[in-house]
Amino acid sequence: MPALADPLIAWYADAARDLPWRRPGFGAWGTLVSEFMLQQTPVARVIPHLEAWLMRWPTPTDLAAAAPADAVRQWANLGYPRRALWLHRAAVEIRDRHDGVVPRDVDALLALTGIGDYTARAVAVFAYGDRHPVVDTNTRRVLARAVDGRAQPGAPGKRDLAAMAAQLPADDAAAAVVNAAAMELGALVCTARSPRCEDCPLAGRCTWRAAGYPDTGDARRKQARYEGSDRQARGAVLKRLREDTAHALPQDAVLPDWPDARQRDRAIDSLVADGLVEAEDGLLRLPR
DNA sequence: CAAGCGTGGAC
DNA sequence: TGTCCAAGCTT
Structure with a gap:
């Protein structure tokens, strides 16, 4: 069993938030919509919009029948409105190429508009229960600290998938929990600004902590100024x-x-x- | 691959 | 106040 899996699973059983997309039977379409909305938009802002969206368009075919304009309006102020357009296109592709059923295969998911490495695997793992590494910004930060001894992750790359894959247990369901737990730990404990290491289930084996929290630099791009842009x-x-x-x-x-x-x-x-x-x-x- | 792409909350 | 940050994707 990989080193981080057991403590992550135990911590998650107690600390996981009750989020809509974690309810049993939420469905692959709900998962897909939630993942589109969660691309760079915080959880708290997504939840009400997600519920309204699924009420209006309960299936991919329902959304595919709407005008793109309606998707963009329904997206409201979630930000990055191209995502609304892409989600609509993905719904059309699902209707036309997959008989209206959200695909399960990672390559089929990757072929849909607006779906990349993270979203494709998140759907395959969280909606369908398959075993793949799911790597988001939270997971990248957790692995950077616990495994690599760095304060912040380096530039994103395919290496991230391999690093997470190395932490997954053999069992599909357990692997899904480890994926979710790594994300949740990064969101709640191993945060970007002020990590709460006293509450961290990995503190005892965290390379960054053991090294005395060195400032290893920050490879992340600085966000451009928004005002006047x-x-x-x-x-x-x-x-x-x-x-x-x-x-x-x-x-x-x-x-x-x-x-x-x-x-x-x-x-x-x-x-x-x-x-x-x-x-x-x-x-x-x-x-x- | 580095840049461009919204919006709002926290500190 | 301004700065940082947020379940990324496309070109």
Whole structure:
């Protein structure tokens, strides 16, 4: 049995949060939607949106029948609205290529729009119970500290999957728990800013702790400033279009008072290039 | 592969 | 206040 598996399993049995996607019978579609929403958006903000989404579109086929615009509006302020578009495309692909059933095979999941290494394996493991390494930012941090003796993870790579695979027990169900437990530990205890090592089930075998918490540097990219950025302009344009009850606006009616008109126009162009906005006859609207 | 991509809460 | 951070993905 790998070194971290038993303490992680024991800790998780007691400390795991009661989250909607962990309820028995939540379903592969619910799991898939939750994972899309959780890509870079905190758990607490996701939960209400997830429940509303699944109420409106209980199956991939239901979402596939909707207009992309409805998905983007329903996404509301979750951020990174391309995910709404990608989730809609994935639903169409599931309807057309998989008879409306969320695939179980990792390669089939990876072939869906908006699904990468993390999400594909999260669905295969948490929805279907198969045995794969699931590696998110929390897991990467836990492994960096406990195994590698580093304060922060290095650049993400395929090595991360191998590192987690080495920690998985042979049994499918136990492996799924270890995957979930590593993520949960990173979210609740082995946190980025102030880790609570006194509460950590791995403290006794943590390489970083044993070394005296050295500052090993931080390979992570710094996040660009948001205030005044193109991203902010894109967000403002899309918010205006989401909230437009007529569902189509003349281009010169969108953010006429934005401080930087060139930036606003650049934002609109890039949203059109991304397929988040359609421009036709001088009107802007969400994609139909 | 490094950069670009939203939004809001915590400190 | 500004900075950091959050179950990543695509190009």
